[in-house]
Amino acid sequence: MPAMRLEGLTKHYGDPVHGVTALAGVDLKVDQGEFVAVVGRSGSGKTTMLDCVGLLMQPSAGRVLLDGVDAGTLNERQRAELRSHRIGFIFQEFNLLPTMTAMENILLPLRYSKGDRRAARARAEALLAEVGLADRANHRPTQLSGGEQQRIAIARSLINQPSLVLGDEPMGEVDTETSDLLLGLMRRINLESSVTFLIVTHDLELAARTDRQIRLRDGHLVSDERLAA
Numbered sequence: 001m002p003a004m005r006l007e008g009l010t011k012h013y014g015d016p017v018h019g020v021t022a023l024a025g026v027d028l029k030v031d032q033g034e035f036v037a038v039v040g041r042s043g044s045g046k047t048t049m050l051d052c053v054g055l056l057m058q059p060s061a062g063r064v065l066l067d068g069v070d071a072g073t074l075n076e077r078q079r080a081e082l083r084s085h086r087i088g089f090i091f092q093e094f095n096l097l098p099t100m101t102a103m104e105n106i107l108l109p110l111r112y113s114k115g116d117r118r119a120a121r122a123r124a125e126a127l128l129a130e131v132g133l134a135d136r137a138n139h140r141p142t143q144l145s146g147g148e149q150q151r152i153a154i155a156r157s158l159i160n161q162p163s164l165v166l167g168d169e170p171m172g173e174v175d176t177e178t179s180d181l182l183l184g185l186m187r188r189i190n191l192e193s194s195v196t197f198l199i200v201t202h203d204l205e206l207a208a209r210t211d212r213q214i215r216l217r218d219g220h221l222v223s224d225e226r227l228a229a
């Protein structure tokens with residue numbers, strides 16, 4: 001059974017006459033442990049697709065199935081549960097909370113879970129070190145550069161040990177060297193724990209280093225290429 005399956009995924013914004021069709025019937029199957037790059041021009045529907053897959057948005061038509069479960073049959077509480085336990089998000093605009101420190105931001109996805117706090121903190125510290133920001137734990141977002149905020153957002157997406165990570169341009173603001181480091185981190189987690197990654201990127205060189213590249217154009221999936229390792 002695929003980890004993620006989209007069937008005729010369609011999203012309209014606004015009214016039928018003046019509105020926009022952001023997704024026009026996307027079909028896609030992704031297996032557990034695949035690392036997939038999502039490419040396509042600005043406005044092609046990439047963020048909309050991620051928002052639907054991450055259960056942040058209801059599609060206008062079609063279905064999102066996660067591990068065979070049709071998300072459309074779940075109530076809001078069940079959707080929230082799935083999001084907080086199974087899915088990691090890296091948003092296009094980071095969405096870090098300005099009043100919280102880097103450490104607090106990383107721990108944020110665990111705020112409603114009952115797990116061991118000390119273990120969570122140790123994991124957050126390890127993630128901070130992995131993104132190269134061990135000495136920035138107590139900085140607030142305004143005291144961090146754009147690329148540093150992005151790295152905090154990546155660490156945050158991994159804190160709940162998700163089985164699916166959705167990244168919207170997670171390496172958009174960093175230099176090549178840092179981008180290599182971050183891709184390396186995601187790849188390691190991908191291989192070690194068989195975590196599925198769906199990563200939007202404009203960087204075609206980066207896209208070429210994944211397992212599979214899908215392309216959206218005007219809300220349609222126009223290519224799906226498996227790449228040699």
Ligand SMILES: Nc1ncnc2c1ncn2[C@@H]1O[C@H](COP(=O)(O)OP(=O)(O)OP(=O)(O)O)[C@@H](O)[C@H]1O
Binds near residue numbers: 022
């Ligand atoms: N809330 C909204 N209301 C109306 N139209 C929207 C809304 N959000 C997105 N759109 C439109 O839907 C289309 C797809 O938007 P989306 O954000 O998914 O694109 P994208 O591929 O992520 O682009 P980018 O690379 O610029 O982030 C665009 O034409 C956009 O203008």
Ligand SMILES: [Mg+2]
Binds near residue numbers: 046048092168
């Ligand atoms: Mg976008």
